[in-house]
Amino acid sequence: MSDIEGVYEDLEADVSLEEFREAVEEKVEQMGGLADEETAAMLIAHEIGESEVGGIADIEPGMEDAKFVAKVTSIGEVRTFERDGEDEDGRVVNVEVADETGSVRAAFWDEHAEAAIEELEEGQVLRIKGRPKEGFSGVEISVDHVEPDPDTEVDVQVSDTHTVEALSLGLSNVNLVGLVLDTGSVRTFDRDDGSEGKVSNLVLGDSTGRIRVTLWDEQADLATEFEPGTTAEVIDGYVKERDGNLELHVGNRGAVEEVDEEVEYVPESTPIEDVEIDQTVDIAGVVRSADPKRTFDRDDGSEGQVRNIRVQDATDDIRVALWGEKADLDIGPGDEVALGDVEIQDGWQDDLEASGGWQSTVTVLESDSVGGSGESQTDDSSDENAGLSAFAGDDGGTDESDGADAATTDSDTDSDESAASSDAGAEADGPADGEEIEFTGVVVQAGDPVVLDDGETTMSVETDADVGLGEELTARGVVRNGRLEANDVF
Numbered sequence: 001m002s003d004i005e006g007v008y009e010d011l012e013a014d015v016s017l018e019e020f021r022e023a024v025e026e027k028v029e030q031m032g033g034l035a036d037e038e039t040a041a042m043l044i045a046h047e048i049g050e051s052e053v054g055g056i057a058d059i060e061p062g063m064e065d066a067k068f069v070a071k072v073t074s075i076g077e078v079r080t081f082e083r084d085g086e087d088e089d090g091r092v093v094n095v096e097v098a099d100e101t102g103s104v105r106a107a108f109w110d111e112h113a114e115a116a117i118e119e120l121e122e123g124q125v126l127r128i129k130g131r132p133k134e135g136f137s138g139v140e141i142s143v144d145h146v147e148p149d150p151d152t153e154v155d156v157q158v159s160d161t162h163t164v165e166a167l168s169l170g171l172s173n174v175n176l177v178g179l180v181l182d183t184g185s186v187r188t189f190d191r192d193d194g195s196e197g198k199v200s201n202l203v204l205g206d207s208t209g210r211i212r213v214t215l216w217d218e219q220a221d222l223a224t225e226f227e228p229g230t231t232a233e234v235i236d237g238y239v240k241e242r243d244g245n246l247e248l249h250v251g252n253r254g255a256v257e258e259v260d261e262e263v264e265y266v267p268e269s270t271p272i273e274d275v276e277i278d279q280t281v282d283i284a285g286v287v288r289s290a291d292p293k294r295t296f297d298r299d300d301g302s303e304g305q306v307r308n309i310r311v312q313d314a315t316d317d318i319r320v321a322l323w324g325e326k327a328d329l330d331i332g333p334g335d336e337v338a339l340g341d342v343e344i345q346d347g348w349q350d351d352l353e354a355s356g357g358w359q360s361t362v363t364v365l366e367s368d369s370v371g372g373s374g375e376s377q378t379d380d381s382s383d384e385n386a387g388l389s390a391f392a393g394d395d396g397g398t399d400e401s402d403g404a405d406a407a408t409t410d411s412d413t414d415s416d417e418s419a420a421s422s423d424a425g426a427e428a429d430g431p432a433d434g435e436e437i438e439f440t441g442v443v444v445q446a447g448d449p450v451v452l453d454d455g456e457t458t459m460s461v462e463t464d465a466d467v468g469l470g471e472e473l474t475a476r477g478v479v480r481n482g483r484l485e486a487n488d489v490f
Helices: 003-009 017-030 037-051 111-119 217-225 324-328
Strands: 066-075 079-081 090-099 102-109 125-135 138-148 174-183 187-190 196-206 209-216 231-242 245-250 255-258 280-290 294-297 303-312 317-323 336-346 352-356 361-365 370-372 436-445 450-453 458-462 472-480 483-489
Touching (some): 017 037, 090 111, 102 111, 102 125, 174 209, 174 361, 196 217, 196 231, 209 217, 294 450, 317 324, 436 458, 450 472
Parallel strands (some): 102 138, 209 245, 317 352
Antiparallel strands (some): 066 090, 066 125, 079 090, 090 102, 125 138, 174 196, 174 231, 187 196, 231 245, 231 255, 280 303, 280 336, 303 317, 336 352, 336 361, 361 370, 436 450, 450 458
């Protein structure tokens, strides 16, 4: 047995002996006689071992090369582009491939692009070698070498239409049909290049779950065309991650259309008796009571609003604070509601409360269908500190992107209670400094200071009392620097 064969036998990689010999000979020639065949074979074996990955999930942009086996799930169209200083246009085809660990976009260039269109089929298994890089919708592969591998089984279902449950980070060319649960208004922002972008959101649900859909630029106005309870299909979307959650984005290549299909959405909820503080959960139940809407002033001078409802399921009941535009929802006693992504907080007298902020979804459940709340996950009430953090525009090819970076944002606060003015003292004609007063109002901020609202004015109260959002209480004490230093809170 030769030295090359000995090294090859110890190599756990799917490469033929002939290919391995050729690589060794090239390495010996490349090193100009500085390495014999055995040394060159060991170097090649190390390089091969470095590039082999266990699955698509292991591919990272910093890798020099990556080799893996995956199934073709979709094939894009040939796109042409001009290369600097060259007469001949370049060509690229984006091919979505997947294995049991995830999916990735593979870019086939020039002659590979032509071959991809002529020879590749959805469902075909390929052995791919390429260079990973950070692309428009996650990690992407620029393909250097590819060959069919009909003998390897890859357990990935090829489907024209995805479900919410089947979505994974980096997936593109996504078609998804779902029930419209929530819609939002269109917002504008300035890009780094000075152009203006637009963005909006809606929420879709199917029998496997729900997902937030972000619509960019030309597609942003579509969010205003849908009514909660209708069925819509996302066409050619791509999956990104935000704050640990997957989102489905639609750029200028995609679309959202109303379709005549029945889609079942059954929200999975946590029993109210099982919720714990600092959790973000889904709950569902019947509205037992609903308080009037309250308004308050924020630090930036804008006006916020909050409304409290109490929701009961078979296990317990809980107060829910609905912030911003969610306070305008037509919800009353007897309505069945599903509340998605509400935050559990410490409330009045150690009772737990739920907060429905910008990230929450409020769905009114009807007899045999699910209607949305008409409330946006990115409502205007959470825009006082807003910018936008994502790519805007076209979700084009691997090397070219027609979009631009948007200005940064998350939401403003997780819920508007922390946006209520912490310095909201008496108005200009309010109590004088040093005056002893008694102020009764609803708690619109439970932090330090506590902020009370009586429907006309707000008052910041310094107190060690344990208070909860939405509770009505009276504070008695002396006004100092526009704040009430409370001696009694009851």
